[in-house]
Structures are given as structure tokens and as C-alpha cells.
Amino acid sequence: MTNFGYALGVMQQEPVTRETFWRISPVGEVMFYFLAAVTVVWFLWGVYDRFARYSDGTADHAARLDDLPARIGRAAKVVLTNEKQFNRDFVGGVMHAFILWGFLTLLIGTTILAIDMDIWTKALGQPSFFVGDFYRSYSLVMDAMGLLFVVGVGVAIYRRYGLRMERLWDKHNSWEDAFLVWSLFLLGVGGYVVEGLRILGNDYPPHETVSFVGWFVALVFETGGVDQSMAGAVYPFAWWSHALLAFGFIVAVPYAKPFHMISSFANVVTNDDKAGKRLPGIPMDLDHTNAEDIDDFSWKEILDQDACTKCGRCSSVCPAKASGRPLDPRNVILDLKSYREDLDAGETESKPIVADGGGVIEAETMESCMACMACMDACPVDIEHLSSFTKMNRQLTDEGELAPSIQDMFQNVMQKGNTFGDPNRKRADWTEDLDFEVTDAREEPVDYLWYVGDYPSFDDRNKAVARSLATIFEASDVSVGILYDDEVYDGNDVRRVGEEFLFLEQAGTLVESFEACEFDTLVCTDPHSYNTFKNEYPEIDFEEFADDPMMEFDVEGFWNRRDEVEVLHYTQVVQDLVQSGSLPLDGTELDYTVTYHDPCHLGRYNDEYEAPRNLVRATGCDLHEMPRNRANSFCCGGGGGGLWMDFEEEPKPSEERLREALEDTEAGTAIEKFVVACPMCLTMYEDGRKTGGFEGDIEIVGLSELLAEAIESKGISVGSSGTSESATPADD
Structure with a gap:
């Protein structure tokens, strides 16, 4: 029999699908579901707790939730097209598009698999739809979009650590930035490692050729001396490593930089299209304060702080920063966020929000702003810098801390x-x-x-x-x-x-x-x-x-x-x-x-x-x-x-x-x-x-x-x- 005839015969005999929990014991499967449930609960509670903090802020001057369906539609368009990511940075736009579309595809693919396993077959007792042409199409799309995801994250790592782009590095860099890019990269690469080991361990099922990246990884392993039995032995360790990293990433979302995936979308939804060009008024209230305390900021201004991705686009276009003035729009937003979080954690004492020495923000920093709105125009997540800046300028005016001129x-x-x-x-x-x-x-x-x-x-x-x-x-x-x-x-x-x-x-x-x-x-x-x-x-x-x-x-x-x-x-x-x-x-x-x-x-x-x-x-x-x-x-x-x-x-x-x-x-x-x-x-x-x-x-x-x-x-x-x-x- 020719090789083609043999392969065709095998394809006719073997079901065109894969075993989801291949070489994972029943106990391991139970443990996986237990950890998955804990992860989901932890994630949901964290997101709820994060959004609940916004209630500490004051009411906002603008109608932020009117015509909500239209707002969500606009936000979806902005996010899915990555239109603002391409602004002034074409490579950054392509990079972010690869990451976003790849991530969403992998998320949707994982959800489809869960529906088939846990709802369609187990709960409803229906035969799996994860077979035949559906499985081939699924595998092809997942491999292709997963590859774009890995490439996109790889470019992000290169721009941050290889090129060391100036706008990506500042005083607010922390473990969160490294955790985000490296965990995403390891998740993407780890998925292909697991897939390659499974394909090699199953002796290259012919229908898996559609998983072209996984197939290539299997060939690399084989060339490196890994045989079928070794692949089968290593597979459970690789599978659990991948699963635990995924659980860890999901748990970290509400507490670290990955939260921007949620807060940024919320920020775009609640955007005021006239922000900056019209400033919020001050009520005729003798008890009104502008920025004496962090709680004087509105819930939207607090959301602005959480939505900041530290991308530095605002800083790179700021004429005040370019001229050597002591203003960095990103750092003002992140300084306020850090102070709020440290205050909540009891790690700092209360101090003036803006003052000439000893404040969270220095008076000279706010005096440096030219109100040109370049920062807002460059921001891909619709942070409204001028609203917060004006609030602090009003506080300086109230206290008489203004330049004599x-x-x-x-x-x-x-x-x-x-x-x-x-x-x-x-x-x-x-x-x-x-x-x-x-x-x-x-x-x-x-x-x-x-x-x-x-x-x-x-x-x-x-x-x-x-x-x-x-x-x-x-x-x-x-x-x-x-x-x-x-x-x-x-x-x-x-x-x-x-x-x-x-x-x-x-x-x-x-x-x-x-x-x-x-x-x-x-x-x-x-x-x-x-x-x-x-x-x-x-x-x-x-x-x-x-x-x-x-x-x-x-x-x-x-x-x-x-x-x-x-x-x-x-x-x-x-x-x-x-x-x-x-x-x-x-x-x-x-x-x-x-x-x-x-x-x-x-x-x-x-x-x-x-x-x-x-x-x-x-x-x-x-x-x-x-x-x-x-x-x-x-x-x-x-x-x-x-x-x-x-x-x-x-x-x-x-x-x-x-x-x-x-x-x-x-x-x-x-x-x-x-x-x-x-x-x-x-x-x-x-x-x-x-x-x-x-x-x-x-x-x-x-x-x-x-x-x-x-x-x-x-x-x-x-x-x-x-x-x-x-x-x-x-x-x-």
C-alpha cells in the first residue's frame, strides 16, 4: 500500500478528534476542575472588589452610561479594530492586534472546548461536536491565531527588553510589566509545546497536519532525540505546567497589570467625547473641595488610573516633557493610582494631593501642563488627563499656590x-x-x-x-x-x-x-x-x-x-x-x-x-x-x-x-x-x-x-x- 493509501486508511479508521485529557488520570481531571472552579471564583471576586472601589470616588460631571448599547458598540469597534493602537505607532498597532486577536481566538477556542466537554456531552448527553471537519477547522484556526499571538508578544518583549524603547521604561515599572508579557509568551509557547508532545506521543495522527505549528514542534522534538514514549512520559508535566500558569494568570488579572484588559474596555465605554474641550464645573457649595484628598476624584478619574497600561504614548507626545518641564502625563496618573493603593493598604500616610513640596504631585508639575490635549489624543484607552489635571490646578488656586505671573x-x-x-x-x-x-x-x-x-x-x-x-x-x-x-x-x-x-x-x-x-x-x-x-x-x-x-x-x-x-x-x-x-x-x-x-x-x-x-x-x-x-x-x-x-x-x-x-x-x-x-x-x-x-x-x-x-x-x-x-x- 502506498503511503497515501495507508494514511487514507488510517484516517478512515481513526476518529478525527483528540483526547482532551490524554494521559491525565481521573484524579488529575477532578483536580483540574477543582482548580478551575477556584480560579473562576477568585477571578470574579477580584474583579467585583476592584470595581467596588470606584464607589469611593465622587459622582462624575458627565453622563457616562447613557445610551449604553451604543457606547458598548463603539468601545467594541475601538478595541477590536485596534484603531487607536496604530496612532503614531504602526508597528505597535500590528503588535497589539496580533496579541489581542490571538488572545481572543484562544479564549474563544478554549470556551468552545469547555462547552463541548462539560455542557454538550456531559450535562446534555449529546455526542461531541469536536470531531471531523469542525475539529480540523478548529485546529487550523487555533494554530494560526496562536502563532500570531506568540509573534505579537515576542515583538512586545523585543521592544521592551531588546530595543528598550524609552517610553516603556519609567519609575512605575514593576514586576507586573514583566509578568504580563512573559506569562503571555509562556502561555502561547507552552500551548504549542503541549500540542507538539501530544502529536509526537500519538505517532503523528494524519489529521493533525492541520495543526501545522504543533506538527512542526513535534518534528523539532523528534529531531532533538525525543521519541514517542518519552513524549508520552513528559506530556503530563508539560500539560500541568501550562494549566497552572493559565490559572495563575487568570487569578492575577484583577490584581495586576492584566486588569487593563477589563478596565481599559470599561474606560472606553464610559468615555466623554467632549472631555478636555469642556471641563467639569464646580458647584456653588462652600463645602466643595477640588483635590484635597484622593476621595475627591470621581469614580471615572479613578477608573482612568486603573485603565493606564503604562504604554507611555501620552508622555512621548507631551510638549512639556519634551521641553524639560517636570510633567510626565503617565506618571501623574500612575502617581495618583500608587498613592491610592498604598493608602488603602496602610503603606503610606495621608498627604496633600498637590502641593509645592510634600504632595503626591508637585505644584510645578501641574503648572507645566499646556492643556494641549496631545496626551488624550495619543492615549489608546481614552484616559481623560485634563479632568484630573484641572482638578489639581483648582486645588492650587484655592490654596494660592500659583506662580506670581x-x-x-x-x-x-x-x-x-x-x-x-x-x-x-x-x-x-x-x-x-x-x-x-x-x-x-x-x-x-x-x-x-x-x-x-x-x-x-x-x-x-x-x-x-x-x-x-x-x-x-x-x-x-x-x-x-x-x-x-x-x-x-x-x-x-x-x-x-x-x-x-x-x-x-x-x-x-x-x-x-x-x-x-x-x-x-x-x-x-x-x-x-x-x-x-x-x-x-x-x-x-x-x-x-x-x-x-x-x-x-x-x-x-x-x-x-x-x-x-x-x-x-x-x-x-x-x-x-x-x-x-x-x-x-x-x-x-x-x-x-x-x-x-x-x-x-x-x-x-x-x-x-x-x-x-x-x-x-x-x-x-x-x-x-x-x-x-x-x-x-x-x-x-x-x-x-x-x-x-x-x-x-x-x-x-x-x-x-x-x-x-x-x-x-x-x-x-x-x-x-x-x-x-x-x-x-x-x-x-x-x-x-x-x-x-x-x-x-x-x-x-x-x-x-x-x-x-x-x-x-x-x-x-x-x-x-x-x-x-x-x-x-x-x-x-
């Missing part, structure tokens, strides 16, 4: 209504250089109410931005008006620094002015203002603060709760004007080689990336992207109060960004202009151009200035002597 800025806002401390009656002086009148929106209806903002109103360099934007609106012949001296600071950054009540006072004062005007659309020069008007003002119940004597405004209830007023950034408005033909630019006016910087509050905060780029192209400029663009944009350093603080950092975020524009962009030193669409960015980059030695290499220009120059070159008459001046940035 920030306190001076607060005083300016309280006394003058602006961050500069200038008389607010001078807010519209920038209009005096225009040959046309800018409409007073307090006196007549307009289509667009233009919130100019502090820097375009008071900063000499940014006044050119205001004049150029006024020129654009005049050339477009649209109805635009401003509030003149009734405009006050919007409060965005003072809120992110921690001064909630000053923010509320400014918001109420502005809303009172808004409600006194007749307009359709609110347009902002500054992305910071745009974000706070769009996402934060509608969340405030002004009536709650009506009786506070410090709140000198008369506003009832909410403002713009149902989006009655459209809120836009000026780039969105001007893009519409260009596309409608109201601003006739055809892309031939200018021929500069430029790059564009995405402001955090316009891009990452509000997903507006294309309007500014469309406008740059509309002027005819040759646009070249920096490597870090759109959601991956690198912060200028001015957010979160950074504009008013002095840090001894090297290099400054603004200097690093200008270096990137000139060295890492495809056009390199051919870049003539660095285009920005944010007054704060303009200020920071003008400073970085000087301190970084880039004055002769590149020009910082506001996008509105570029557009005004294009209008002038087009010969569009706007009746403004300020056109020429606004088309070219003011001298440094």
Missing part, C-alpha cells in the same frame, strides 16, 4: 476685564488705523458678531492680525460687528489654570453682552475663544450663580444650549466666503513657500484642519506640511497659562517647532513663512524666532495677514490705509 494675570482680568491690565476702553483702538468703520454690534443688527479677543486687541504684533481680518470682512462685504469696550476676556485659559469662578464671571459678563446684540453667528479670532464659546459656555447654568455678589451679570439659565447661535473660527467663515465667491481669490495671488501650524484648540480640540489649509492654498502659496501636523501637531507652549509663565526650558516648544519647520519639512530651508491661525501661537512663535536664533531664517505670519496680502495683490479695494500694513507682519 499667573496671579498678576488674574488681577488684570478681575480689575480690567482683560489679561493685559490695560483700560478696557482702549480695546478697540486698533480700529483707528482703518479707513472704514467697524460696525458696533451693540447699536445695530449684524450677521456676524466678531469676538476679537485680548491679544488682537492689545498686543501690538497681533493688532495687525485684527486689522487684516477686518480688511478681509470689509472686502467680502459681509455684515460684521464687534462689542468694542463691552468685550471682555473669554476666560478659557484662566479656567484651565484652575480659576473657575473668575471664568464664570467673565462668561456671564460676555453672555450678557451677547444677549444684548442681534446677530446670527459668533466668529472668533482665537481658537481658545472658539472652543470655550462652542463647548463650555453652553454647559453653564448661569442662574445657579445669580445670587453670588461676585458675579456682576444678569443672565438667566443657559446660553446657546440648543446651538441657536452658530459659533465659528474665522478660518471657517473666510473659507465659506472664498467658496461662495464673496472673496474672489483664485489661488494665483502669492507664491511663497510656507508651512502651517495647527493650533491645539482648533485642531485637536475641534477637528478643524482643512479650512486653514484651503485658505493657504487659495492665496497661491506652496504649502508644505511639517511631519507633526493635524492631530499630531506640536503645541506652541502658550496654552494652559503657559503664555504668562516663564520656564527655564531647552528648547522651548516654539523653538523646537520652528526647527521642525526648517529641518524636517520636505521643503526644508526653502520655507519662507510659518503660518499660524491663533494669536497666542503668533506671540509664542515670534518669541521663539528670537530666542531660537531663527530671525533671519523664517517669518511668522498670521493666516489673516496672508489673506489680506492676497487681497491687496488682487487689487480689491477695501478703502483701508491699514491694508498694506496688515499684509506684512509688523517689525519685531
Whole structure:
């Protein structure tokens, strides 16, 4: 008989399946079920106990469990597609996909086997379905996906211990990290060892060729001198080692890093899609505390701490950390977690959460945050860093532990209504250089109410931005008006620094002015203002603060709760004007080689990336992207109060960004202009151009200035002597 005929005959005689408890005694089988039951109970109790701890946290400001089926569906999509794992790290995404899909396949396969053994055949008395083509398919899929799992874990081990990737190593590394990767690796490899010994011990059953990895392992054993009898003798030891390691891993899940498999999914389910861009308010409660104690954190903020996988993605994109400031977003979250766990275990004494020396988190660490949201954008498990950071900033504000420059800025806002401390009656002086009148929106209806903002109103360099934007609106012949001296600071950054009540006072004062005007659309020069008007003002119940004597405004209830007023950034408005033909630019006016910087509050905060780029192209400029663009944009350093603080950092975020524009962009030193669409960015980059030695290499220009120059070159008459001046940035 030929080999093929012999094999076919054997396949017809032998059942196409395998014995699950091969060479395991009846006593061993009973012991296995006993240990399995103990493991499951231990696991369930541990998970319950872990989640029960969240009840120690305070209530959360956001609705976290509304429309739960949709939330679970979104979380399943995020997790199963690994879409966030691919963000900024393609290899890491592939690695994690292999691990996740391989692990889930092995888990499902084990569950199917248990159903067949323990329910289908033993409990229900039905013949096993673990035979024939089902068994072949099962074996093939399990071997293939198990191989991907081992490869994925192997890459993880190589990146951690071979390459020693910097973001994977920090002070919070512990036995948990090694336990996770090595136990998974040993489980994956151990499964193939057990399979290889079984195949060799059964003298290579022909139907087991579908288990191609196990078959290969059996051949390796045989080549190494292991014969059939030896394989049968060693098999029980290998089988029990594999089983006990699996039980140990399952028991460890609720108590160590593997818990992130559960907590991370829960974190994605309970995600607030507006986290960061809108911050939680503070109730009018004299007993309210912000972050005096670990119990002041909400249950979601505690879940954030448990969901952290120590991957370091947030740290690797943090501009504060890159500039040498004492902030590492990962370590802040993990420091809070470690303190909470040590406190629960009685291993540490109670101490301030945030303080200038002696706190869980140092005050300088929180002052370093730029509120750019890069950490949140990079986080694959939706940790909402800014919620916890703001809570600690508010605690520092309550205790008066703020940098003097920030306190001076607060005083300016309280006394003058602006961050500069200038008389607010001078807010519209920038209009005096225009040959046309800018409409007073307090006196007549307009289509667009233009919130100019502090820097375009008071900063000499940014006044050119205001004049150029006024020129654009005049050339477009649209109805635009401003509030003149009734405009006050919007409060965005003072809120992110921690001064909630000053923010509320400014918001109420502005809303009172808004409600006194007749307009359709609110347009902002500054992305910071745009974000706070769009996402934060509608969340405030002004009536709650009506009786506070410090709140000198008369506003009832909410403002713009149902989006009655459209809120836009000026780039969105001007893009519409260009596309409608109201601003006739055809892309031939200018021929500069430029790059564009995405402001955090316009891009990452509000997903507006294309309007500014469309406008740059509309002027005819040759646009070249920096490597870090759109959601991956690198912060200028001015957010979160950074504009008013002095840090001894090297290099400054603004200097690093200008270096990137000139060295890492495809056009390199051919870049003539660095285009920005944010007054704060303009200020920071003008400073970085000087301190970084880039004055002769590149020009910082506001996008509105570029557009005004294009209008002038087009010969569009706007009746403004300020056109020429606004088309070219003011001298440094």
C-alpha cells in the first residue's frame, strides 16, 4: 500500500478528534476542575472588589452610561479594530492586534472546548461536536491565531527588553510589566509545546497536519532525540505546567497589570467625547473641595488610573516633557493610582494631593501642563488627563499656590476685564488705523458678531492680525460687528489654570453682552475663544450663580444650549466666503513657500484642519506640511497659562517647532513663512524666532495677514490705509 493509501486508511479508521485529557488520570481531571472552579471564583471576586472601589470616588460631571448599547458598540469597534493602537505607532498597532486577536481566538477556542466537554456531552448527553471537519477547522484556526499571538508578544518583549524603547521604561515599572508579557509568551509557547508532545506521543495522527505549528514542534522534538514514549512520559508535566500558569494568570488579572484588559474596555465605554474641550464645573457649595484628598476624584478619574497600561504614548507626545518641564502625563496618573493603593493598604500616610513640596504631585508639575490635549489624543484607552489635571490646578488656586505671573494675570482680568491690565476702553483702538468703520454690534443688527479677543486687541504684533481680518470682512462685504469696550476676556485659559469662578464671571459678563446684540453667528479670532464659546459656555447654568455678589451679570439659565447661535473660527467663515465667491481669490495671488501650524484648540480640540489649509492654498502659496501636523501637531507652549509663565526650558516648544519647520519639512530651508491661525501661537512663535536664533531664517505670519496680502495683490479695494500694513507682519 502506498503511503497515501495507508494514511487514507488510517484516517478512515481513526476518529478525527483528540483526547482532551490524554494521559491525565481521573484524579488529575477532578483536580483540574477543582482548580478551575477556584480560579473562576477568585477571578470574579477580584474583579467585583476592584470595581467596588470606584464607589469611593465622587459622582462624575458627565453622563457616562447613557445610551449604553451604543457606547458598548463603539468601545467594541475601538478595541477590536485596534484603531487607536496604530496612532503614531504602526508597528505597535500590528503588535497589539496580533496579541489581542490571538488572545481572543484562544479564549474563544478554549470556551468552545469547555462547552463541548462539560455542557454538550456531559450535562446534555449529546455526542461531541469536536470531531471531523469542525475539529480540523478548529485546529487550523487555533494554530494560526496562536502563532500570531506568540509573534505579537515576542515583538512586545523585543521592544521592551531588546530595543528598550524609552517610553516603556519609567519609575512605575514593576514586576507586573514583566509578568504580563512573559506569562503571555509562556502561555502561547507552552500551548504549542503541549500540542507538539501530544502529536509526537500519538505517532503523528494524519489529521493533525492541520495543526501545522504543533506538527512542526513535534518534528523539532523528534529531531532533538525525543521519541514517542518519552513524549508520552513528559506530556503530563508539560500539560500541568501550562494549566497552572493559565490559572495563575487568570487569578492575577484583577490584581495586576492584566486588569487593563477589563478596565481599559470599561474606560472606553464610559468615555466623554467632549472631555478636555469642556471641563467639569464646580458647584456653588462652600463645602466643595477640588483635590484635597484622593476621595475627591470621581469614580471615572479613578477608573482612568486603573485603565493606564503604562504604554507611555501620552508622555512621548507631551510638549512639556519634551521641553524639560517636570510633567510626565503617565506618571501623574500612575502617581495618583500608587498613592491610592498604598493608602488603602496602610503603606503610606495621608498627604496633600498637590502641593509645592510634600504632595503626591508637585505644584510645578501641574503648572507645566499646556492643556494641549496631545496626551488624550495619543492615549489608546481614552484616559481623560485634563479632568484630573484641572482638578489639581483648582486645588492650587484655592490654596494660592500659583506662580506670581499667573496671579498678576488674574488681577488684570478681575480689575480690567482683560489679561493685559490695560483700560478696557482702549480695546478697540486698533480700529483707528482703518479707513472704514467697524460696525458696533451693540447699536445695530449684524450677521456676524466678531469676538476679537485680548491679544488682537492689545498686543501690538497681533493688532495687525485684527486689522487684516477686518480688511478681509470689509472686502467680502459681509455684515460684521464687534462689542468694542463691552468685550471682555473669554476666560478659557484662566479656567484651565484652575480659576473657575473668575471664568464664570467673565462668561456671564460676555453672555450678557451677547444677549444684548442681534446677530446670527459668533466668529472668533482665537481658537481658545472658539472652543470655550462652542463647548463650555453652553454647559453653564448661569442662574445657579445669580445670587453670588461676585458675579456682576444678569443672565438667566443657559446660553446657546440648543446651538441657536452658530459659533465659528474665522478660518471657517473666510473659507465659506472664498467658496461662495464673496472673496474672489483664485489661488494665483502669492507664491511663497510656507508651512502651517495647527493650533491645539482648533485642531485637536475641534477637528478643524482643512479650512486653514484651503485658505493657504487659495492665496497661491506652496504649502508644505511639517511631519507633526493635524492631530499630531506640536503645541506652541502658550496654552494652559503657559503664555504668562516663564520656564527655564531647552528648547522651548516654539523653538523646537520652528526647527521642525526648517529641518524636517520636505521643503526644508526653502520655507519662507510659518503660518499660524491663533494669536497666542503668533506671540509664542515670534518669541521663539528670537530666542531660537531663527530671525533671519523664517517669518511668522498670521493666516489673516496672508489673506489680506492676497487681497491687496488682487487689487480689491477695501478703502483701508491699514491694508498694506496688515499684509506684512509688523517689525519685531
